[in-house]
Amino acid sequence: MPRPGxxxxxxxxxxxxxxxxxxxxxxxxxxxxxxxxxYPPEPLKALDDIDGAIVxxxxxxxxxxxxxxxxxxxxxLTIAFDDVSLPLPKMRTPDIRQRVMEAVLDMAAxxxxxxxxxxxxxxxxxRMHEYELRHALxxxxxxAFHPRxxxxxxxxxxxxNLSIIGTTDHGEVLEINKRxxxxxxxxxxxxNSVPMDGGWKSITTGLASYxxxxxxxxxxxxxxxxxxxxHRKHSALHTSIWRLGMVLRDQGPTVFQIESxxxxxxxxxxxxxxxxxxxxxxxxxxxxYLGTTKALNRMxxxxxxxxxxxxxxxxxMTSVQAGDTELVHEITLEHVYRQQLVPVEGQTxxxxxxxxxxxxxxxxxxxxxxLVMCMGLGYLFNMYRNKPLVREGGVIxxxxxxxxxxxxxxxxxxxxxxxxxxPDTTDPVVMGQKWEKQYAEDEWYRHLYRTGxxxxxxxxxxxxxxxxxxxxxxxxxxIVGGDAPTVRRLGFTPASTMDDAFxxxxxxxxxxxxxxxxxxxxxxxxxxx
Amino acid sequence: MRALQVDKKITKLGMARVLSALSxxxxxxxxxxxxxxxxxxxxxxxxWHRVHTHLAGIxxxxxxTVEGHASAYFDDWVSFPFVPGHEVVGHLDDGRRVVxxxxxxHAARGFEPPFPGAAxxxxxxxxxxxxxxxxxxxQIGFCNSTCGGWAPEFVAHESQLHDVPDSMSDEAAxxxxxxxxxxxxxxxxWPVLVGVDRPVVAVLGAGTMGLCAIAGLRRxxxxxxxxxxxxxxxxxxxxxxxxxxxxxxxxxxxxAVRRASSSHMVGDYLSGGADATIDAVGTSDSIAQCLRxxxxxxxxxxxxxxxxxxxxxxxxxxxxTQLVGAYTYGTETMPDGARRRTFDLAIETAQACRLEQLVSxxxxxxxxxxxxxxxxxxxxxxxxxxxFDLRPxxxxxxxxxxx
Numbered sequence: 001m002p003r004p005g006x007x008x009x010x011x012x013x014x015x016x017x018x019x020x021x022x023x024x025x026x027x028x029x030x031x032x033x034x035x036x037x038x039y040p041p042e043p044l045k046a047l048d049d050i051d052g053a054i055v056x057x058x059x060x061x062x063x064x065x066x067x068x069x070x071x072x073x074x075x076x077l078t079i080a081f082d083d084v085s086l087p088l089p090k091m092r093t094p095d096i097r098q099r100v101m102e103a104v105l106d107m108a109a110x111x112x113x114x115x116x117x118x119x120x121x122x123x124x125x126x127r128m129h130e131y132e133l134r135h136a137l138x139x140x141x142x143x144a145f146h147p148r149x150x151x152x153x154x155x156x157x158x159x160x161n162l163s164i165i166g167t168t169d170h171g172e173v174l175e176i177n178k179r180x181x182x183x184x185x186x187x188x189x190x191x192n193s194v195p196m197d198g199g200w201k202s203i204t205t206g207l208a209s210y211x212x213x214x215x216x217x218x219x220x221x222x223x224x225x226x227x228x229x230x231h232r233k234h235s236a237l238h239t240s241i242w243r244l245g246m247v248l249r250d251q252g253p254t255v256f257q258i259e260s261x262x263x264x265x266x267x268x269x270x271x272x273x274x275x276x277x278x279x280x281x282x283x284x285x286x287x288x289y290l291g292t293t294k295a296l297n298r299m300x301x302x303x304x305x306x307x308x309x310x311x312x313x314x315x316x317m318t319s320v321q322a323g324d325t326e327l328v329h330e331i332t333l334e335h336v337y338r339q340q341l342v343p344v345e346g347q348t349x350x351x352x353x354x355x356x357x358x359x360x361x362x363x364x365x366x367x368x369x370x371l372v373m374c375m376g377l378g379y380l381f382n383m384y385r386n387k388p389l390v391r392e393g394g395v396i397x398x399x400x401x402x403x404x405x406x407x408x409x410x411x412x413x414x415x416x417x418x419x420x421x422x423p424d425t426t427d428p429v430v431m432g433q434k435w436e437k438q439y440a441e442d443e444w445y446r447h448l449y450r451t452g453x454x455x456x457x458x459x460x461x462x463x464x465x466x467x468x469x470x471x472x473x474x475x476x477x478x479i480v481g482g483d484a485p486t487v488r489r490l491g492f493t494p495a496s497t498m499d500d501a502f503x504x505x506x507x508x509x510x511x512x513x514x515x516x517x518x519x520x521x522x523x524x525x526x527x528x529x
Numbered sequence: 530m531r532a533l534q535v536d537k538k539i540t541k542l543g544m545a546r547v548l549s550a551l552s553x554x555x556x557x558x559x560x561x562x563x564x565x566x567x568x569x570x571x572x573x574x575x576x577w578h579r580v581h582t583h584l585a586g587i588x589x590x591x592x593x594t595v596e597g598h599a600s601a602y603f604d605d606w607v608s609f610p611f612v613p614g615h616e617v618v619g620h621l622d623d624g625r626r627v628v629x630x631x632x633x634x635h636a637a638r639g640f641e642p643p644f645p646g647a648a649x650x651x652x653x654x655x656x657x658x659x660x661x662x663x664x665x666x667x668q669i670g671f672c673n674s675t676c677g678g679w680a681p682e683f684v685a686h687e688s689q690l691h692d693v694p695d696s697m698s699d700e701a702a703x704x705x706x707x708x709x710x711x712x713x714x715x716x717x718x719w720p721v722l723v724g725v726d727r728p729v730v731a732v733l734g735a736g737t738m739g740l741c742a743i744a745g746l747r748r749x750x751x752x753x754x755x756x757x758x759x760x761x762x763x764x765x766x767x768x769x770x771x772x773x774x775x776x777x778x779x780x781x782x783x784x785a786v787r788r789a790s791s792s793h794m795v796g797d798y799l800s801g802g803a804d805a806t807i808d809a810v811g812t813s814d815s816i817a818q819c820l821r822x823x824x825x826x827x828x829x830x831x832x833x834x835x836x837x838x839x840x841x842x843x844x845x846x847x848x849x850t851q852l853v854g855a856y857t858y859g860t861e862t863m864p865d866g867a868r869r870r871t872f873d874l875a876i877e878t879a880q881a882c883r884l885e886q887l888v889s890x891x892x893x894x895x896x897x898x899x900x901x902x903x904x905x906x907x908x909x910x911x912x913x914x915x916x917f918d919l920r921p922x923x924x925x926x927x928x929x930x931x932x
Binding site: 412415416420421438442443444447 | 781784
């Protein structure tokens with residue numbers, strides 16, 4: 001029986017706590033008597049018969065007829081799937097998407113459906129490389145569909161292949177992939193890594209146009225998204241997305257939503273010490289930690305990055321459910337919370353976060369400074385339900401080298417964003433009004449997004465907007481171990497050590513603040529009361 | 530009189546060249562520049578005047594000479610030993626305060642000017658620079674016959690003298706010569722800007738010359754969008770004050786130009802780029818960078834003095850880029866067709882832009898090792914122009930302590 005997550009009160013016997021520092025780690029001693037560490041629940045047991053569970057879900061959907069009953073010869077079937085942004089790290093093959101999709105395709109073949117298109121639901125993310133498509137879908141699907149042009153990636157900038165479904169009562173236009181819009185049935189294959197994902201968000205963002213996304217991917221909306229991972233009614237983002245979902249439900253094609261959840265078994269040996277509680281480290285774990293950090297210290301960052309991105313996680317499926325989007329998603333959220341929720345009493349003055357080498361927007365790439373902000377303030381800060389872990393006006397301390405380095409193929413517009421926009425403003429609302437249009441209409445970015453492997457021109461804005469609430473909420477944001485000029489350009493304060501950071505934080509939170517460390521990995525959602 | 534003099538001593542030039550990479554001060558110590566006692570130069574003839582130096586700037590070409598980096602090209606165009614110093618303000622025996630247009634042109638050497646009213650730098654044949662009644666020398670400061678500004682006095686021809694307005698300080702006046710060079714480079718961009726609605730001109734480098742080019746672009750080239758790559762914060766802030774629209778670090782210049790010109794980036798090159806680029810650095814890397822960011826059939830104006838460089842010119846060939854040198858000044862054709870002397874424009878600019886703010890430090894002649902070291906690392910040390918102060922009350926004027 002896996003142990004639930006818990007809150008450890010730091011005392012004098014508590015060993016130093018593990019922090020991510022990009023492509024490395026550090027152990028930090030937290031002050032006794034006023035610090036606590038939130039540990040995630042241990043990984044839930046995976047389903048025994050994953051393929052059987054998938055078939056069962058397809059044959060016993062929620063609120064809809066079984067999938068085979070919805071398939072018929074001559075129909076247009078579109079299967080869309082979550083892209084490379086999750087799960088993190090990538091999972092060992094076979095990927096869940098492959099297993100689900102093979103089951104769907106078997107049923108489609110049995111029903112005589114031959115007009116099947118498979119679309120990577122990229123939104124404005126970068127196109128997946130062939131090796132990534134093969135990893136997610138398997139060689140069999142790739143080789144059967146890709147050469148015939150029936151497996152491809154969504155293009156949010158292709159006016160010929162976008163279609164307007166309708167408009168919400170708030171004036172939000174739902175414009176999605178034309179093939180999906182014209183289909184008799186859309187099957188969406190999702191992996192729900194965090195509570196933010198899934199539901200109507202899958203199609204209304206993954207298959208949407210830039211115009212459609214720009215209704216809710218704004219600085220204002222994200223500042224008003226007070227709970228990205230918790231209750232949907234507190235999320236302006238999800239409220240807008242659900243309005244668009246209603247338009248899709250009422251005016252669009254039928255959607256057969258397949259959602260799955262994973263356990264949090266994220267790192268295999270020899271990195272499994274990362275998942276453990278420090279006082280339970282064995283001598284072997286300590287030796288592995290020491291050996292790993294020493295080796296990483298000497299290794300060129302490029303090599304360390306490659307090593308980490310090559311990790312294939314042992315995490316595995318804990319649930320799969322299919323059918324009506326809303327009914328399915330409610331069940332999915334229960335499973336996500338079952339794995340990730342940790343009850344926490346009260347907020348803290350200082351929240352500490354170790355920022356890893358990866359976030360949803362740099363698989364097989366570089367964690368550039370904007371993504372450090374996005375991961376810290378957009379993701380980890382938001383891993384709460386009810387209220388943030390850190391009190392309003394408190395301090396967020398992150399650890400990351402924050403090197404000024406960008407992946408030139410994946411993140412071309414991020415470089416310009418860093419050089420042009422951030423020196424002008426770090427305010428998400430101001431930058432949206434002043435700069436986003438230029439980046440949206442830049443023909444070079446458009447070309448690279450559509451034909452290369454680049455994130456859309458406005459994506460750095462979206463990454464920045466993701467941290468808008470955290471940025472607004474915190475009284476000060478400090479990065480330990482980061483390149484000082486780069487940290488300053490982000491609008492944050494650099495510190496060389498954790499002790500320095502605590503000293504700097506005293507200006508805002510006094511001399512004896514409470515401190516909470518969010519122990520990642522694995523993923524957890526703090527249920528703060 | 531005591532003067533700083535450069536002699537052609539191969540060993541010293543070689544040692545200076547080697548040492549300059551490690552320590553500009555050491556290079557100055559062992560190099561071809563020495564403080565020596567010499568006789569004041571004789572007046573070469575009618576129309577010549579004795580100029581008593583007030584301030585004399587240290588220019589990039591001076592540094593190249595004393596550090597042994599200057600090209601062998603100049604061996605036949607100068608005469609050793611010579612006293613450097615071509616950025617000069619001083620006074621004549623009759624008390625007139627003047628700045629010197631240092632090019633030793635036709636009139637100074639006793640030849641007919643190429644056209645009536647020509648400036649010393651005008652003309653399409655440079656034979657006069659090595660003939661006539663003077664020793665060879667492209668300018669005062671490189672000619673054995675005239676001496677130069679790094680001495681208490683030297684000689685200059687009437688055709689080279691420009692009166693300094695009473696309201697202009699010596700510090701502003703000593704910047705007139707480099708300002709003229711910058712303005713000349715700025716105006717050399719104009720031919721490829723004609724008919725472009727909102728032309729983009731990039732300037733790489735923001736030392737004295739780069740900053741003066743920015744001022745020249747803003748004042749004399751209409752409707753131009755100026756994008757500057759400047760390494761140091763003080764350079765960035767002066768570039769902005771002089772009218773640059775966008776100022777970035779040099780390694781951010783390509784992307785800034787790409788954005789302004791709505792280009793793609795294809796490998797290291799922009800698909801389009803700046804209509805013209807002024808290279809105020811003059812190295813292999815800077816020339817290559819300028820070629821990469823200038824649009825096809827655009828123009829690279831090479832203002833920084835290069836020596837031996839190694840550049841892949843395939844891009845220049847493919848894009849039909851014009852690579853144009855910008856040496857000194859003369860008579861300009863303005864965008865409206867008017868003809869103006871560059872030095873007149875420079876005097877206006879020195880006043881309007883308060884160029885005295887560029888003089889960061891002054892030294893006495895006997896402090897030349899420190900002065901050269903300071904000038905060689907001016908940007909890094911937060912300075913722009915370093916000059917020698919030969920005024921009798923130099924100590925009172927000295928600004929080195931504050932730099």
